[in-house]
Amino acid sequence: MSEHVISGLKAKQHDIRTRIGELENEIKACRADLIAISESLRIFGDPDAYVKPEGMFGRGDLSRVIFDALRETPDGLTILTLAEIVMKANGFDLSDAMLTHVVRTRVGNALYRYYHKGEVINRKMPDGRRIWRVAP
Numbered sequence: 152m153s154e155h156v157i158s159g160l161k162a163k164q165h166d167i168r169t170r171i172g173e174l175e176n177e178i179k180a181c182r183a184d185l186i187a188i189s190e191s192l193r194i195f196g197d198p199d200a201y202v203k204p205e206g207m208f209g210r211g212d213l214s215r216v217i218f219d220a221l222r223e224t225p226d227g228l229t230i231l232t233l234a235e236i237v238m239k240a241n242g243f244d245l246s247d248a249m250l251t252h253v254v255r256t257r258v259g260n261a262l263y264r265y266y267h268k269g270e271v272i273n274r275k276m277p278d279g280r281r282i283w284r285v286a287p
Contacts, residue, residue: 177240182207190249207254208241213261216240218285221271227282235257 177246186207220236230235234255238245243254265271268280277278 177243178209182209182246183242186243186250186253187239187247190247194249207257212241213237213257214265217258217261217265220287221283225284227274227284230255230262231281233262233283249282 211243216237217233220233234251235245237243237258238254243250244250260272262273266273270286271283272286273283275281
């Protein structure tokens with residue numbers, strides 16, 4: 152009897168995890184749509200078209216993606232590469248230059264915040280780019 156209950160609970164647990172994953176993907180798609188619409192409104196001159204930061208990323212999503220990417224690449228990454236990784240992780244359109252600029256700015260701001268907290272380090276390359284890594 153208890154084996155039947157356990158298997159039923161495991162099946163339900165799997166169903167719930169699957170549904171949560173689907174909902175998270177739907178939220179990412181809605182955030183990308185919100186950004187695209189807001190950007191279109193801004194282009195057409197709507198002064199209230201500012202996309203609030205929480206509209207782009209869920210709480211902790213940006214830092215999670217940044218730190219996961221930095222941990223996977225111990226040699227470090229540039230802000231441009233990190234911004235591309237963040238955009239792919241959130242399903243954003245990589246061909247949208249304005250959105251790319253906004254995400255790049257957000258990633259840069261986040262990196263400098265983590266730098267001042269001692270969580271990441273950077274080094275300047277001869278060509279002027281900065282390579283970011285997780286602090287030892």
